[in-house]
Amino acid sequence: MKLEKDQELVALNTTEEHSLTEQINVKLEKNVSVLGGVGLIVGSIIGSGIFLSPSSVLIKSGSIGLSLIVWVLSGFISLLGALCYGELGTSIPRSGAEHAYLLAAFGPIPAFLFSWTATLVIRPSAGAIIAMIFAQYVVEPFYKKEEKVPDYVIKLLSFFCIVLIATVNCLSVKLAVAIQNIFTFAKLSCVAMLIVIGFIELGKGNTTSFKDSFNGTTTDAGQLSLAFYFGLWAYDGWNSLNYVTEEMQNPSRQMPLAITISMVLVMGCYLLCNIAYIAVLGPIFIKSSSAVALDLGNRYLGVGKFVVPVLVGLSCFGAVNGLLFTSGRLVYVAARERHMPKFLAMIHVKRKTPLPSLIFTALISVLMLIPKASKFESLVGIFSFASWLFYGLCFLVLIFLRFKRKDLRRPYKVFLPIPVIMILVSICLTALPFYEDWLGSLVALFLIFLGVPVYYMFVKINIFEKFSICLNTPDFTTVLLKYGLAFPDDEPAL
Secondary structure, three states: OHHHHHHHHHHHHHHHHHHHHHHHOOOOOOOEOHHHHHHHHHHHHOOOHHHHHHHHHHHHHOOHHHHHHHHHHHHHHHHHHHHHHHHHHHHOOOOOOHHHHHHHHHOHHHHHHHHHHHHHHHHHHHHHHHHHHHHHHHHHHHOOOOOOOOHHHHHHHHHHHHHHHHHHHHHOHHHHHHHHHHHHHHHHHHHHHHHHHHHHHHHOOOOHHHOOOOOOOOOOHHHHHHHHHHHHHHHOOOOHHHHHHHHEOOHHHHHHHHHHHHHHHHHHHHHHHHHHHHHHHOHHHHHHOOOHHHHHHHHHOHHHHHHHHHHHHHHHHHHHHHHHHHHHHHHHHHHHOOOOOHHHHOEEOOOOOOHHHHHHHHHHHHHHOOOOOOOHHHHHHHHHHHHHHHHHHHHHHHHHHHHHOOOOOOOOOOOOHHHHHHHHHHHHHHHOHHHHOHHHHHHHHHHHHOHHHHHHHHHHOOHHHHHHHHHOOHHHHHHHHHOOEEOOOOOOOO
């Protein structure tokens, strides 16, 4: 008798829950156009990288000539990777990028490992670092050259940066995309100014730094791979559009178009920026510089030198916005697949934003501001290793699905040798750094595979699921509706 009553209660609860779901029809809206996609990709890529990485690329490559080749090849590699992701994004039209693709092809463990690494370590730490760079550049004009900006000022401003961006993303997708477009314009203005300065110097005949461009070129494969790490880190964000596939108006047409426009635009800007740095500062000064854009402005603009740190700060602000926008979607998708507590997959009914996942991502980023060891140089190598390990697995997914799922609808198909090339590139980028920085690579591997016991303890035995069941009762859903939140009712099938 008790069993029958329990079954009736479950049936009643299920019916009520479905009724609520039908009434609210909660889902992410399709607000991202081609222009919005270009703004998101360019805004996510052009952040702090082009203003910090040139010194590291030049040091590791050893010469001006090879450093420029590294920048061009890094852009070309990113373009090929983005085109591969274009096919994955249109054939598996689900937000979440790598998580969705690994889940579709190889099951929950690889997908969880990616979500574990990206959600809790890579993306929040990257957001914290870029926010700190934003703070550094914004406050720089208010301090004398010989004065060091206090750490608490940097971290406090970084905190406000992350909180402000999180608030905007929680309020409106359209507002977040609009802000991304505005700050993309601001950062392109900064890049354009640097390029114009470079052309002026070249027009004056200042080409001395380009003579004997390949003198000092490194022949060390490990050093060269690290040069590519810093170059590719500056291009990181080329896969941003795949995190919001479900919010694109026509992904099969718009994704490849937005990807191509964005990558060609960024490659041209980066190459011309580096030429400007070389023409104005010279290779010796660049190698000793920790902020080449700031040094270029100080040398060339005189009383107007404050413009550069302000524009670079705005550029970093836009990069944090793009990072938080896509990271929130990654948490949302992972929670929807029960790889995290399900309440993180809730959506604000009125605003159609994944509010809990955005707050969670912002909170982790804020926590990343606390450790003193959170620095640009140390994290680039470690987490570039982790990123390219998972990128390589996703390129493998593309090839796997081509043969395993021939019936899968593919509105856009990339030339098959391209993902093969990208797999080989990924292998090189994860294997060669062991030669130069084996400790950092081992740390990255440890952090990734630490997710295996976490998966079995908290996912396989359904701790997350049990927690979700407690939250997903009709009574609790009713309470959440009062606060404008509900569980999504649309889970696209592969």
